[in-house]
Amino acid sequence: MKGLYLMIPMAPLIGSIIAGLFGRKIGRTGAHTVTIAGVAVAFVLSLITFFKIAVFDGETFNGVVYTWMISDGISFDVGFLIDKLTALMMVVVTFVSLMVHIYTIGYMADDDGYQRFFSYIALFTFSMLMLVMANNFMQLFFGWEAVGLVSYLLIGFWFKKESAIYANMKAFIVNRVGDFGFLLGIAAVLMYFGSVDYADVFAAAPHMKDMTIQIWGDQQWSVMTVICILLFIGAMGKSAQAPLHVWLPDSMEGPTPISALIHAATMVTAGIFMVARMSPLYELSETALSFVLVIGAITAFSMGLLGVFVRSEERRVGKERRSRWGPIHYTMGASAYAAGIFHLMTHAFFKALLFLGAGSVIIAMHHDQDIRNMGGLKKYMPITYWTSLIGSLALIGFPGTAGFFSKDAIIEAVWESHLAGSTFAWICVLLGVFVTALYSFRMFFLVFHGEERMDEHTKHHLKESPKVVTIPLICLAIPSLVAGMIGVGPLLFGGFFEGAIHVDEAHNVLEHMGEEYTGVFGFLIHGTLGLPFLLAMAGIYTAWHVYMKRPDLADQIKARFRGFYDLLVRKYGFDEFNDRFFAGGSRQLAKVLFEKGDATMIDGIMVNGTAKSVGWIAGKVRNIQTGMLYHYAFAMIVGMLLLVTLFVLMG
């Protein structure tokens, strides 16, 4: 069994190494063959694993591959924990990754770094698999940082572009701020549990509920709260939660397939997965849950507002800037882990679909990304059109699509929760529904409908993208349609995650919802009559009215809310603040420390000063050496007298 599981991350890794080291030798075809083969193997084996564990209720696997090191009696292992949660994540990750790989053949066809790109995305898949399959905190941290590394490489893929190499550095450092908290969280786990192994830690966790730690003064803080919040700081970095969301917008500097990988399928889901994995810990601290809930809500709310106004300015297709992970996070905070993972899954499908659809449009437009030059593409690109429509409908939660079921479950779960901050969170989700519908359909209308604004030359060459692009689109469109219907029963209310996710009786909102659950159709009807659906429809209508029918309205609105608008365009000034305060501040501080501390204080005064004073004293001492015998004799006598006196006094 272990061999099979080991193959899953190793296959993409081997592909990545071959494509990376021998890219020039094996050529383009060789590079994409070997990486796609690797990821395909991982996908097939993940499917087998999923069926074995999830469908046929196989045993959960928890085993060590090798012992990384033993120090101080603590064993640090590399090993796998494969339960239903992991199995589901593995399938989602490898499936989306496989689609992205195939799609990349078409998208990167003209790029010089073709082999390098395949090597990176296969490495990404490996890192993500190591992350979700880990059975201990050390390996989790490895996967955690490894996806950070590959995203650094991918965002800066076009390393000649100044904006790209700025963005990747920013992404890495901001993620490191999160990892800083994460690492301290792991250190806390090790200190209180004496192990970094999930099984040991989760088993011992209930006994630690009342332990306290002293960090500042005499205040006693709950150990579980401290651990959970520290770990969540890591998730805030990876999942781009406020205030660590700032790296995500810039991460669009990389090629489009990366956006699908980073945003939809892998990296940003790491945070959500981590919270679900750690549910036995989070359930022990209501404070931490509320923290998660509120951070998620703030992210969703502020980014939602940003969406309404800034989105209307966005001219580049597929350059989605908003972090949509707020909602999932507050679902986690509301202890509806299953709903969060469910949405993570459906979201992975349709978000990847949307990014890849946008990429398909970009290919047709010869890498021109300005939507002012598009319009009316429906008749040229039917497959891209229909799949994008499915993606957009799923995104806004149109009844029947995958997004509908998962999103509705989230809204219900937050509504049912009694934790501090849950009402605020609920309002934020509803606002989000409207905003999402508004801007995603604005984009959709401007690209596929209306007048054709491209120049004649481009128009002449417009055609549907090649098969390597459209087949992944279709493959992603299918689950975007049906995954919800299939998944809602077993995943949410069927106790699918039993044993993998732990929920305390007191905040088990999903069980409460489950009592009212009457089947897919009941859920469908219930949702269609609800407020979220009306809000989504209102959003689509507004998009159509403002951008298709009365384009002048947009400018009027913008003019009226000038000041507010400016604030939003500057993204609440987060970037500026960070640039000035953190980046600029530390550079300034660094300069001062170097010039005043090292150069002036230590070298100037202490070191060279010592040298100078030695020289000065030596000069003086030289004067004493007069060369006259009686001076020396006099000095000797004085010295003798002093010594004799000293001996007499000391007895």
Added chain:
Amino acid sequence: MASGFPLLSLLIWLPIFGGVLTLAVGKGGSRDIMRKTALGVSVVVFILSLPLYTGFDTETFAMQFGEKASWIPAFNVFYSLGIDGISMPLIILTTFSTVLVVLAGWEVIEDRQEQYMAAFLIMEGLMNGVFCALDGVLFYVFWEGMLIPMFLIIGIWGGPRRIYAALKFFLYTFLGSVLLLVALIYLYNQTSSFNILDFHMAKVGMTAQTLIFFAFLIAFAVKVPMWPVHTWLPDAHVEAPTGGSVILAAIMLKMGTYGFARFILPIVPDASAHLDWLVIGMSLIAIVYIALVALAQTDMKKLIAYSSIAHMGFVTLGFFIVFAIFRATGNTHGAGLGVEGALVQMVSHGFISGALFLCVGVMYDRMHSRNIYDYGGVANTMPVFASFMVLFAMANTGLPGTSGFVGEFMVILGSFQASFWYAFLAATTLILGAAYTLWLVKRVIFGEVGNERVAALQDLNMREFVILGSLAVLVLLLGIWPAPLVDVMHASVNHLLEHVVTSKL
């Protein structure tokens, strides 16, 4: 090992004689034969050092491969050698680094190359001597002797300000050495022996312990170097030729921290316990303050030099957290992570800083500039080199999967057990280390081709590829599987920890 074969002596004297041989060959013969002689000697010494690992008994803390002969009977001075799990990895690191340094000086050193090679070989022997010596006087002789070749390397083959740098290096370390000698003589008076293991057992009062502590601290802190006696290092690195920088960073700095483990902790444990806040404070300042100072550098070598100081802060921090843990819990559980982490960090830093200095050397050989702003877009013309540079930069930021992660991870986990705030400040390296390293990479490696000279750069030749490639393999290997290194340390580290928490008063 009772085999009686004087392996350690061989590792000390073979390179020294090899150095003399190289000089002799170089005097009359061809340059090529001389270079090959030097390389041959260094490779043979490296191969000879491997049995230290394969034949090492991990079960015992006792000194192994021991040799003992009377040297100056009047003062009870012995030629006494032996190694344990703390010194053994450092010797292999030394013999390995010397091979790389000889290779690195293959073409670029044109002036008096036989002397250059000889200096490194002789220094290798002396450095091995430092790590093997179990007698205080012998240790001191090697310790001082080692300064001379380094002084010459900086002073002869260094940059424009080499005289200033060489003198600063010499005076700084010499000042420390004098205090070391005083402390050793005091200990001899107490124990009538110069055996370092006898020093470990010597009962010393608190006042004397405190004085000895400061004497040792100054001697070793200069070498590490710790803040605030670190300013000689950036100057020395900047002026030293590439090989000098590599040895300085990879081995010489470790002498200082080795002194902490071999002298300060076991000889004056009570003073160490009493003054642990001082060392921890200096270590944390090194980690935070020096990392910030690194951010301000525009000279690549200076930047890496400062980065070295910050990383060495983890070593001294790891050594000293044991006392706070012992005070809080009454046992040393968790401190082992700190000490072993520190030792791993010493080896790993040897690889990574050596590799980074070699990378700068590769660029300097082509462009004759160390200024960051003379570069930009090197990845366009040197893609293979750029891959290595990014790998070592990532290792320098402590990325899991590379050796840079292992030591820092262990020290941070260990220091959390001593105090949340120690771990908090130490973990800032995740952010600051990434900031200065990646900013360097961004400005040098990425971007459009900076200027015509960058456009004309040639990628790595075979020799450079082998050097950087072998380091890359080691950095990754140690990151993926540190157990083989950590396992040899357990017995010695556990013994050390037991020893330091037992009061000598």
